[in-house]
Amino acid sequence: MSAAMPPGLPSVILIGGSAGALSIARSLRPRGVRVYAIAPRTSHLRFSRHSQWIPLPKAEDRQTQWLDFLMQRAGEELRGAVVIPCEDDGLELVARRRSDLERRYVLIEANDAILLALLDKEATYALAREAGVPAPxxxxxxxxxxxxxxxxxxxxxxxxxxxxxxxxxxxxxxxxxxxxxxxxxxxxxxxxxxxxxxxxxxxxIPGPEDAYRSYFTYMDESGEPLFHFTKRKIRQFPNGCGLGTYHVSDWNPDVITLGLQFLRGARHRGMANVEFKQDPRDGQLKLIECNPRVVFINELLRLSGIDHSLLVYNRLVHRALPPLGTYKVGVHVLRPVDDFRAFRVAHRRGELSWSTWARSLLRRQQLLVFRWTDPWPTLARLGLGLRSRAVRIASRILPLRGAPDATQRWPEIV
CATH class of the missing domain: 3.30.1490 (Dna Ligase; domain 1)
Structure with missing residues (x-):
């Protein structure tokens, strides 16, 4: 049973997202913060006991739909809620319509011009060059x-x-x-x-899957980081450039130094996740991207001892910040189904043997999504996945009218 709502504690509205947004709900709801989720029907948030899903019809222009709901159709109980965008469409909405939204809601801290630049990968690399940070x-x-x-x-x-x-x-x-x-x-x-x-x-940038390194922090109004956290990606799917399937927390001073150099050079404020890949040709860390929001692997921070979600919320509602000192290194977070898919691809390419893959898993594992206390996000998504697979199989057996020509060849999509 969730804790009773402390009087006057603002609610939270999560915009989009899936596993990262679920991590926020699981952090805040047990502390008495009511969590609402504007998310797709397939989102983990729809099925979690820690969030109240707000169903909206599928729309071509989600930002316009979200703005219309927040400004015109949301009930008075949502006035004053903290709005946390958990995907890029939500970030762009906040950056472009802050003056409208802040009349009703508490919004994330950010320099909106920099938010929009970080959503533009070409502009992000320009910021890296200005900051003297290596990039592809x-x-x-x-x-x-x-x-x-x-x-x-x-x-x-x-x-x-x-x-x-x-x-x-x-x-x-x-x-x-x-x-x-x-x-x-x-x-x-x-x-x-x-x-x-x-x-x-x-x-x-060439190199193995585990060459990806990430730095997480929160930059205050003076350009100072409120904490440092680094992690390494062990595998990902799709292989080469995808979502991580196996991660481990670590402490990497080089990643911290370069991440801070980029963020200070960009004059960024608020949440930040800076990803690099180590280039084997010269040994340099090269900037891949910077996400100024909660990301997919947010739960790894919480499991390691940095409650990033609570930090963001408390900062915005002017409450005492949670402990932000040392954290546990060597915490492994696994997405088992997709990690096996990543292994199969690497094994077919001769890059990873069965024994090496198995040995990499012989340690205490934390699952990214599944929790015994909140199992339905995993179980429901599993059911949706099986249904989708059945539809794909049926479409191969019974060709659908209007289906794309299977012989048409496109460039490789990663």
């Missing part, structure tokens, strides 16, 4: 013809979206397009430009 080499392009004139590209390379959340409306769950040669590159660019997307070309 990129080639800004605005047309297929412009790309065709480039003579210094190296392959493989990738077509990367400037705005990931817009790209994923057309290519769900994918971060970029990998191309192996010039023809593939021009085909990929024709595909994305035809959908009105803004992209650039980037080199691919």
């Amino acid at each position: 080499r990129i080639w800004p392009v605005r047309s297929v013809e412009e790309a065709a004139s480039l003579r210094d590209l190296t392959y493989p390379c990738a077509v990367k979206p400037r705005h990931s959340h817009r790209f994923q409306r057309h290519f769900p769950f994918h971060k970029l397009l990998v191309t192996r040669n010039r023809d593939g590159l021009l085909d990929a660019l024709g595909l994305v430009f035809g959908r009105g997307l803004e992209v650039f070309i980037t080199e691919i």
Whole structure:
């Protein structure tokens, strides 16, 4: 049973997100904070005992729909709630409509111009250059013809979206397009430009899956970090560029130093997760991205002893901050189904043996989502996944009218 609501404690509205947003609900609701979730029907939040799901119909323009709900249709019980965006569409909404939203709600701390720059990967790399932080080499392009004139590209390379959340409306769950040669590159660019997307070309930093390092902190109004936390990604799926399936908390001073250099150079304020990849060619950490919000792996911080969700909430409602000192290193968080999928791909490529994979799991594991005290987010999502798989199998057996031509070849999607 959740704790009784302390009088006057503001509610929280989570906008979007899934596992990261669920971590917030599981941190705050037992402390008596009522948590509302504006999230898709498939979100973990819909099924959790720690959140009250707000069903909205599927919409092409989610930001307009969310703004209409928050400003026109939300009940008076939500007035004064803390709004925490848990995905990029929510961040963009706050950054662009802060003056409207703050008339009714408490909003996250941020420099909105920097928020919008961090949502633009090309602008993010420009901020890295200004801060003296190494980053992958990129080639800004605005047309297929412009790309065709480039003579210094190296392959493989990738077509990367400037705005990931817009790209994923057309290519769900994918971060970029990998191309192996010039023809593939021009085909990929024709595909994305035809959908009105803004992209650039980037080199691919080589190296194994566990070369990804991340720094988490919260920058106050004076540009000082409220805490330091680092972690390493062990595996991910899709392999090469996907969501982490196996993570471990660590303490990496080099990642902290470079992460702070980027954030201070960018004049960032508020939540921050800076991801790097170590380049085996020169040993340097290269900036991959910076997420100024709660991310998918937020639960790892809480399990390690840094309650990031409570920090964000207490800071915004002017309550005492939770302990932010030392944390446990060596905490492993696993997504078992997707980790097995990542292993299968690596095994087929000859990169990972059964014995090496099994040995990597012979330690105390924490699951990212499943909890005995709140099992339905996992069980319901498992049921939805099985249903989706059954539909895919049926579609192969019984071809659907209007289904895409299976013989049509697109550039590799990662």
